[in-house]
Amino acid sequence: MTLVVTCFLSLVLSAAVAEETSTHWPLPQAKPEDVGLRGDVLSKIRSRMEQFVADKEIAGAVTLLARGGKIVHSEAVGWADLDAKTPMQKDSLFQIASMTKPITATGLMILVDRGKVGLDDPVAKYLPEFADVKVNGRPPEKPLLVRHLLTHTSGLTGSQRTEATLAETVAKLARDGLTFEPGERWAYSPGLTVCGRIIEVVTGQSYEEFLRREIFQPLRMKDTTFVPTAEQRSRLARAYQRTPEGNLVPGGGAIWLIEDAGVRAPNPSGGLYSTAADLARFYQMVLNGGELEGTRILSSEAVAVMTRVHTGDLVTGFTPGNGWGLGWCVVREPQGVTRMLSPGTFGHGGAFGTQGWIDPQRKMIFILLVQRTNFPNSDASPVREAFQELAVAALTD
Incomplete structure (x- = not known):
């Protein structure tokens, strides 16, 4: 009897999970x-x-x-x-x-909300590879801040493709350096890629797992x-x-x-x-x-x-x-x-x-x-x- 009940409950739970997985979750509709x-x-x-x-x-x-x-x-x-x-x-x-970029930015802002990241913190606080970052071969006059990554005013350059890991990608971006002083002007850049790595370092989770747990699952995306x-x-x-x-x-x-x-x-x-x-x-x-x-x-x-x-x-x-x-x-x-x-x-x-x-x-x-x-x-x-x-x-x- 116990086995039958257990099997029945297992089937019910499986059906519930299947329904949850297959359900489409749009917003309400209106005329x-x-x-x-x-x-x-x-x-x-x-x-x-x-x-x-x-x-x-x-x-x-x-x-x-x-x-x-x-x-x-x-x-x-x-x-x-x-x-x-x-x-x-x-x-x-x-x-x-x-x-993808605003979604990554949202992930980082979750950490700002929780007091784990500061917008005006130097990027090097979280990623030491940026401690010696150069602007066209010379030290920057002012530090590269988290805020600069989010606004494309960092001076970062390079491909937006990633290497085998985010850690490797970001290390390469740091070695490539900056093309202008942080905050000096705007240029579309892989700054949000660096934000993804900050998420990993601060949380101890992979970037994609953090987004899944903190954004996609709660919003039923x-x-x-x-x-x-x-x-x-x-x-x-x-x-x-x-x-x-x-x-x-x-x-x-x-x-x-x-x-x-x-x-x-x-x-x-x-x-x-x-x-x-x-x-x-x-x-x-x-x-x-x-x-x-x-x-x-x-x-x-x-x-x-x-x-x-x-x-x-x-x-x-x-x-x-x-x-x-x-x-x-x-x-x-x-x-x-x-x-x-x-x-x-x-x-x-x-x-x-x-x-x-x-x-x-x-x-x-x-x-x-x-x-x-x-x-x-x-x-x-x-x-x-x-x-x-x-x-x-x-x-x-």
Whole structure:
């Protein structure tokens, strides 16, 4: 009898675990009209994305909009794999590339919240290899601070790919030195990779395990990972590049992980895979001031610090009018591709044309997931501009 009961309980627990594993955890949904948006305008996003697919600008796309904590638009168009004729799905998995950076920054800010890391601490306090770092061959006039890593004002240079371990990667970055005095100017850099190593040193955990325990599991981001499972790989959107003749051919796909699994460390500057639903949960947590559905990831003070401009009047980013927060691009003066966004909107893009924006004034989240490797400027792509334009045009308040 005991054996029967034990087996039954085991089956029940297994079923519960299976249900938990397979459950999709999006945000609640709402009709656009219930949150101040016109559904007829939002419906044009799909047809516009389909036109980009027909014009061979992209193979496919997943778009998602949320307002007031509720999803009002979620669409998948085109193909995840052109050759196999695999349709894009809402839960298709994407390489989000540099959209990883704000997530790494969030991990570090968790430690700032706990008093284990200080933004104005010298990096060498945690990573002794930076004690003798040089600026173009000479000692720096002022120390390299943790803050500089998060704002791309460190002067670090070098590849954003990782070596076999983060420790080896960061040691090499320290040896390569700085190209300018910390804080002197802005230059996109692997500073967030160094942040990943600081997380390891301070916590004694691997960087990826810390993110899993502190962010992905609490937020139920079940499809956000550095190492996709076989099932997740079956949903992977393939990356394409556009030829001069106007055709899409495979190119640049899985550049950080799938062929490197077990060879290279997870990349804190750009190695994550994720889905629109998972990213929506992460962004909503940030928009809520660090909390989602009763689970607090960051203090509201930490979120406020992260999402304000820390770079003063320095020229930053890849489109005009932006400043830089701690891991986030912040729109200072909307113009060009950001002209329809509110001042103070913050977000990040990725090398394959992906983009996420959080507009606190309008309480809106914009997520665009595509996999095109050779936009002339992925931060100012026509796909991104059209998506944002239609989303904002739908506002009624």
